Amino acid sequence: xxxxxxxxxxxxxxxxxxxxxxxxxxxxxISRGEFTVIAGPSGSGKTTLLNLIGALxxxxxxxxxxxxxxIAQKSRNELGALRLHKIGFVFQAYNLIPVLSAMENxxxxxxxxxxEEKERRERALSIMEELGIAELANKRPxxxxxxxxxxxxxxxxxxxxxxxxxxxxxxxxLDSATGSSLMDxxxxxxxxxxxxxxxxxxxxLVMERGRRLIHLRDGKIIDDKMVSEAAKNTE
Amino acid sequence: MLWKIAWRNIWRNKRRSLIVxxxxxxxxxxxxxxxSLSVGMIYQMLENQIGSYVAHIQIxxxxxxxxxxxxxxxxxxxKVDSLLQKEKFVKAYSKRVLSFGIxxxxxxxxxxxxxxxxxxxxxxxxxIHTYITEGTYLTGKSHxxxxxxxxxxxLKVGIGDKVxxxxxxxxxxxxxxxxxxVGIYQSFSSQFDKIYIYVNLHDAQNMLELEDNxxxxxxxxxNSELSQNVKNRLSTQLGxxxxxxxxxxxLPMLVxxxxxxxxxxxxxxxxxxxAMIFGIxxxxxxxxxxxxxxxxxxxxIGMKNSRVFFMVLLxxxxxxxxxxxxxxxxGYLIYIPLSHTGIxxxxxxxxxxxxxxxxxxxPVLTLxxxxxxxxxxxFISVIGAIYPxxxxxxxxxxxxxxxx
Numbered sequence: 001x002x003x004x005x006x007x008x009x010x011x012x013x014x015x016x017x018x019x020x021x022x023x024x025x026x027x028x029x030i031s032r033g034e035f036t037v038i039a040g041p042s043g044s045g046k047t048t049l050l051n052l053i054g055a056l057x058x059x060x061x062x063x064x065x066x067x068x069x070x071i072a073q074k075s076r077n078e079l080g081a082l083r084l085h086k087i088g089f090v091f092q093a094y095n096l097i098p099v100l101s102a103m104e105n106x107x108x109x110x111x112x113x114x115x116e117e118k119e120r121r122e123r124a125l126s127i128m129e130e131l132g133i134a135e136l137a138n139k140r141p142x143x144x145x146x147x148x149x150x151x152x153x154x155x156x157x158x159x160x161x162x163x164x165x166x167x168x169x170x171x172x173x174l175d176s177a178t179g180s181s182l183m184d185x186x187x188x189x190x191x192x193x194x195x196x197x198x199x200x201x202x203x204x205l206v207m208e209r210g211r212r213l214i215h216l217r218d219g220k221i222i223d224d225k226m227v228s229e230a231a232k233n234t235e
Numbered sequence: 236m237l238w239k240i241a242w243r244n245i246w247r248n249k250r251r252s253l254i255v256x257x258x259x260x261x262x263x264x265x266x267x268x269x270x271s272l273s274v275g276m277i278y279q280m281l282e283n284q285i286g287s288y289v290a291h292i293q294i295x296x297x298x299x300x301x302x303x304x305x306x307x308x309x310x311x312x313x314k315v316d317s318l319l320q321k322e323k324f325v326k327a328y329s330k331r332v333l334s335f336g337i338x339x340x341x342x343x344x345x346x347x348x349x350x351x352x353x354x355x356x357x358x359x360x361x362x363i364h365t366y367i368t369e370g371t372y373l374t375g376k377s378h379x380x381x382x383x384x385x386x387x388x389x390l391k392v393g394i395g396d397k398v399x400x401x402x403x404x405x406x407x408x409x410x411x412x413x414x415x416x417v418g419i420y421q422s423f424s425s426q427f428d429k430i431y432i433y434v435n436l437h438d439a440q441n442m443l444e445l446e447d448n449x450x451x452x453x454x455x456x457x458n459s460e461l462s463q464n465v466k467n468r469l470s471t472q473l474g475x476x477x478x479x480x481x482x483x484x485x486l487p488m489l490v491x492x493x494x495x496x497x498x499x500x501x502x503x504x505x506x507x508x509x510a511m512i513f514g515i516x517x518x519x520x521x522x523x524x525x526x527x528x529x530x531x532x533x534x535x536i537g538m539k540n541s542r543v544f545f546m547v548l549l550x551x552x553x554x555x556x557x558x559x560x561x562x563x564x565x566g567y568l569i570y571i572p573l574s575h576t577g578i579x580x581x582x583x584x585x586x587x588x589x590x591x592x593x594x595x596x597x598p599v600l601t602l603x604x605x606x607x608x609x610x611x612x613x614f615i616s617v618i619g620a621i622y623p624x625x626x627x628x629x630x631x632x633x634x635x636x637x638x639x
Contacts, residue, residue, distance in 0.1 A: 051633055056633045080539055084537020089532075089535055091532065095636070097533070100243075111236045112538055
């Protein structure tokens with residue numbers, strides 16, 4: 001079942017008054033349960049594409065559909081609601097709320113959804129146990145390592161069971177062992193729970209885990225392929 | 236959870252928050268002390284006027300207040316007497332004979348307002364007996380007179396000296412009587428001390444050929460707030476021949492002053508508020524600009540604009556409320572002892588006496604002052620946070636997340 005579809009998406013933004021053609025006619029479709037990596041060098045447009053898929057931005061032309069809904073037709077508040085209900089975000093810099101503990105950070109999106117405190121607590125505890133971070137429950141972000149913070153960020157992203165989780169360079173600030181462990185976690189969640197993950201990254205650690213690799217260069221898709229387990233093993 | 240976030244955000248930059256809190260606390264202490272002192276001064280002026288002469292209600296012959304001539308005596312003192320004895324809210328009343336006149340000594344003379352009283356009755360209504368600084372209060376013996384210190388100085392008389400009072404009598408003659416000074420008083424007002432002289436009622440009646448008639452009934456009620464009710468009742472019962480006046484009607488300038496003060500205190504509040512609002516705007520703007528990336532994330536994960544807006548206002552509201560509570564407690568702790576001991580403004584005593592205020596002023600904190608003080612800063616804080624909150628919700632999540 002299709003979650004995201006883009007049709008001839010163009011994105012032009014101004015950089016100090018100079019128009020930059022970030023995306024040039026991107027057409028793609030991503031289905032539920034995929035573990036997709038959008039890869040490419042810096043400036044290739046992968047983060048711009050991820051922002052459009054995440055309803056954080058609107059295309060200059062073309063269309064972006066999230067679960068069939070055209071984001072261009074939505075107001076700022078409607079896009080906010082769409083992100084809240086359907087999309088989980090994992091950011092490169094973790095971006096946890098610094099004044100909240102790990103548990104409270106995980107509860108936060110549930111609070112925005114209007115879930116009662118008791119249920120929030122139960123669900124947050126359950127996901128923390130599942131991700132092996134229960135001991136971090138009362139720690140604030142500044143008391144955790146980068147890897148721990150990113151695990152909490154993953155927990156925050158998936159706790160509301162979104163249609164997809166978008167992760168922008170999730171391992172960029174982590175050492176390779178921590179990054180690998182984080183990818184293990186997300187891979188497990190994808191396999192066990194069927195959570196759809198879409199990454200933007202040029203980190204080989206992430207790219208080698210993707211079961212679908214979309215390569216961008218200069219705002220265009222130059223390659224879009226499914227990577228089989230066999231192929232991965234061969235590599 | 237928003238409350239929790241707002242509370243914790245305040246303490247992210249402790250020094251900045253403490254500076255704002257200190258300004259709020261100082262402002263609130265200033266509000267509490269200034270307001271209570273001003274109210275205390277006005278109440279004291281009112282209390283002094285009521286307690287020294289005016290009382291809560293006065294009853295005269297209709298027209299006396301506009302034309303204070305001796306011919307305008309109370310038509311039937313017995314009728315008023317019997318009515319007042321039945322009136323449950325009247326604590327005490329006094330009968331007076333009043334006349335403008337001249338008081339002369341061997342060396343000088345002065346225009347005065349002669350008040351004939353029954354000393355015992357008067358002492359239950361006013362405090363003139365407590366103002367005696369030399370000699371004694373009237374004892375009821377003939378030809379006693381009590382005068383103010385300023386008048387005694389002007390006439391160069393002391394205790395035991397003779398003075399002559401002259402005034403126009405009921406029948407148009409010049410009534411004159413020799414009195415011996417038995418007491419000198421000093422009230423809250425130098426003006427009052429120069430004018431008002433007290434003699435025994437029967438002496439005044441004889442001198443002014445009034446027989447048993449009197450000019451005025453002065454009533455002290457159980458409570459000043461009852462004055463309008465009691466006036467209405469007495470007016471109905473006494474009819475048109477009489478005028479029944481409350482202290483508000485007798486002291487229109489003072490009542491006006493109180494009303495003007497009630498309005499003008501808001502100017503003081505406004506000045507404090509304007510001074511404070513810039514601090515709040517500055518603090519909240521800095522707080523928002525420091526957290527641009529965080530706001531971007533909050534909006535990216537789906538927090539509505541209205542919630543972000545509310546969160547910024549909430550932080551300011553908490554800041555204002557905490558400052559208000561601490562400031563009010565501090566102000567109140569300073570106020571409590573001062574309300575008992577008063578503040579001695581002896582260095583301004585002459586000026587204050589000209590205003591009809593004593594040298595020691597007792598601050599009075601009214602419910603209105605408490606409510607205003609408690610509401611104004613939190614309200615101002617929220618107003619001051621609106622602009623920073625608008626700045627926060629105008630952020631584009633996509634740009635804000637990348638903001639460094």
